Structure formats: structure tokens, C-alpha cells
Amino acid sequence: MDAHLRELRYFVATAEELTVTAAAARLFVSQPALSKQLRALERRLGFSLFERLPRGLALTDQGSALLPVVRSMLETWDRAYVEARALSHPRQLIVGMQTAVGRDLQRPAVQGFRERAPGWTVSLRLVGWDDPTAGLADATSDVAFVWLPIPADNLATRVLVRENRWVALPAEHPLADRPEIPFADLLDEPFIALPAAAGPLRDFWLGMDARSGAPVIAAEATAAEEVLELVTAGVGVVLIAEGNARLYKRPGLVFRLVPDLPPAELAIAWRTDDPREAVHVFLNSID
Structure with missing residues (x-):
């Protein structure tokens, strides 16, 4: 039986929140879409993962048995993906953003990074609003300028600017x-x-x-x-x-x-499980 990574992430988030409402908000998806994906996963598995209660959910025995294994699988995959992508672009840092950053933030950050990390290149990547993490969630960006709020799973943020x-x-x-x-x-x-x-x-x-x-x-x-x-x-x-x-x-x-x-809050964000020193060099280049 095959399961998609997205479905497994949905399962873990729902198992940790134990309500579809909270899990959907955490995952930035609609409640109907999340419920549909969970039901599809259960059909393929051939058993229920959750017991539907009047208020919220509870894991079934099968769901409880799968949860720690799925968590470990996802953590292993995320680490391996970051490492594999780094091999393809060993000295390139990709900075995601959803709009022009301006505010005299991006230019000195890039300049400071180049001075502190000679031999590295910086690529700027514009990401649509349909991904509020600006590429961090799927590791297509290494760091990102984002507007809060964003999903908190495996992401850290530092507020740079508060504006009306x-x-x-x-x-x-x-x-x-x-x-x-x-x-x-x-x-x-x-x-x-x-x-x-x-x-x-x-x-x-x-x-x-x-x-x-x-x-x-x-x-x-x-x-x-x-x-x-x-x-x-x-x-x-x-x-x-x-x-x-x-x-x-x-x-x-x-x-x-x-x-x-x-006010609105503009932040710099990064993945907490990204071990590369270059990420922290870029973060330290932002005043």
C-alpha cells in the first residue's frame, strides 16, 4: 500500500491536534479538503486512523501504532531531501519572498552574506501567495522573507519590521x-x-x-x-x-x-532542521 507524503503530513498534524479545525489551520488547507484526504488515506490503508467523537477526534489503535513510525519517516525524508538538494547546488543559497522586500533589508543582507561566505551565490525566488512559507515548506527556499502568520511546523521566524x-x-x-x-x-x-x-x-x-x-x-x-x-x-x-x-x-x-x-509583521524565516552554517550566516547578516 502506497501513501503520499502529503497525506502522511496531514495524518501527523491531525493526530497532534485531534481536531480537523485546528489541523487545517496549521496546515493552511480547508477543513473539507483535509477531511477528504484523511478519508482517502484510510480507504487505501483499509482501516480507520481516527475515531470521530462529538468533540474532536481520537486515534484508533491502528493510528496510534502508525503515528511514531510516520513521524520518523517524515523527519528522515526532510533531512535527506535538504542534504540531496544541497548536493545539487552545494554553494547556493535560495532566498524566497512573496513581494518586493524593500525597506533596505534585502540588499545589505545579501551583501553581508557574500562578504561572510565567499564562494557562495544568492538566488532570489518570488513565490506566490498560495505558499505562505515562500518555499520553506517544500525546501525550495533556504530562508525566506515572509509576512506572518505562517505554519509553525519546523519553521522559526524573527520579526524584522512591524508596519501599520x-x-x-x-x-x-x-x-x-x-x-x-x-x-x-x-x-x-x-x-x-x-x-x-x-x-x-x-x-x-x-x-x-x-x-x-x-x-x-x-x-x-x-x-x-x-x-x-x-x-x-x-x-x-x-x-x-x-x-x-x-x-x-x-x-x-x-x-x-x-x-x-x-500592525503587520514582516519576518525572516528558516527551517529549524536545516543544519547548514550558510543559513545562519545569512540570518546574522540581517540587522
Whole structure:
């Protein structure tokens, strides 16, 4: 019987959380998608992994027997994959990001790394919003500039910048002539959302921490340029970090402070199971 690595990761996360809701949030997938994958895995195995209870889940005897073995398999695979990829690019560090970083962070970090690690090259990789870890989850990036929150499994983060959230509006929008816009005045506006795979990060940029109901979703987008094109076209509005409001200025678009929302956090992130010294050299190159 064969099982996919993704299904095994889903099994471990669900076994540790013992609720589909918490496991889905941790994995940045929808609850229906997670439940479907777990049922498919159980069908292939020929036995149940979980007992469905009125409140949450409990591992069956078979699930309890498999859990430590699957954990060990995944840990071994992750270590081996990192080591094998490093052999293909032995002196290359890949830095993931979801938007332009700016803020005078990326340039001095790359310069400092090159000075401290001669012979190494740095590659910058732009990753869509459908992967909130910017390539860390599948080890296609070695370190990454990310917006929080992101999945915590095997990842460590250090906050670099905290910035107010602003809103991007079409220049002709009725609210565009105001210097600040309280979030209450945006609750009924159609929003451009990150893809569902972004999970809690999608919720953060929809302002779910300040809503009591569901937002109006006008469209979804996987990259910053796509988001802002939709806003400029009048499809909807979007929350954006203050620094990105400066980076992405363009005709037909205005940015206004939303003063009553908690700030956004830009962080550097890395895998805790990556033993390579070069990763820590890069981290130490960031002030």
C-alpha cells in the first residue's frame, strides 16, 4: 500500500491536534479538503486512523501504532531531501519572498552574506501567495522573507519590521479623498483575497481579526501585481502593509491608513532542521 507524503503530513498534524479545525489551520488547507484526504488515506490503508467523537477526534489503535513510525519517516525524508538538494547546488543559497522586500533589508543582507561566505551565490525566488512559507515548506527556499502568520511546523521566524495596515483603493473610490479610513467603513467593501491555501495569512489580510461576519470576496489573487491590477480596475479593495504602499505606487491607485487595525509583521524565516552554517550566516547578516 502506497501513501503520499502529503497525506502522511496531514495524518501527523491531525493526530497532534485531534481536531480537523485546528489541523487545517496549521496546515493552511480547508477543513473539507483535509477531511477528504484523511478519508482517502484510510480507504487505501483499509482501516480507520481516527475515531470521530462529538468533540474532536481520537486515534484508533491502528493510528496510534502508525503515528511514531510516520513521524520518523517524515523527519528522515526532510533531512535527506535538504542534504540531496544541497548536493545539487552545494554553494547556493535560495532566498524566497512573496513581494518586493524593500525597506533596505534585502540588499545589505545579501551583501553581508557574500562578504561572510565567499564562494557562495544568492538566488532570489518570488513565490506566490498560495505558499505562505515562500518555499520553506517544500525546501525550495533556504530562508525566506515572509509576512506572518505562517505554519509553525519546523519553521522559526524573527520579526524584522512591524508596519501599520493601509488599504489600497481605486483613485475614484468614494473613500479615496479621506486621509484615514477606519476599518468599520470598509466592512461592506468587496475585497481582493489571497488564495484559500494561504490560510490564516489570507484571514489576516482580510481583517478577520476585526470582523464579526464574513467578508465580501470579489476575487482571489496569488501575487502582489495581480492584486493591485484588480484594485486599479475597481474590482475590490485590499489591505496592504505601509511599506508596500510605498513600493507599489502607481497611477489610478491610492493608499490610505487604516488606523484601528493591529500592525503587520514582516519576518525572516528558516527551517529549524536545516543544519547548514550558510543559513545562519545569512540570518546574522540581517540587522
